[in-house]
Amino acid sequence: MQVKIHYRITQDRAGIPQDFSGARRFAVSEGQVIEDMARLELATDYQIPQSAVEICRIEH
Numbered sequence: 001m002q003v004k005i006h007y008r009i010t011q012d013r014a015g016i017p018q019d020f021s022g023a024r025r026f027a028v029s030e031g032q033v034i035e036d037m038a039r040l041e042l043a044t045d046y047q048i049p050q051s052a053v054e055i056c057r058i059e060h
Contacts, residue, residue, distance in 0.1 A: 001028055005038045006057040013047050034058060
């Protein structure tokens with residue numbers, strides 16, 4: 001299943017406050033916790049702590 005995650009980044013790699021919003025499509029399996037998986041992947045991609053990623057909306 002494809003879902004579209006709308007997210008917001010609240011700080012950059014150095015911990016400096018930042019305000020960046022975006023959206024990305026993810027392929028998920030039945031029963032997966034979408035928010036946790038998306039937060040982890042986005043944090044890894046942007047090289048920031050998971051706490052800096054806010055999930056705003058999920059479209060199925």
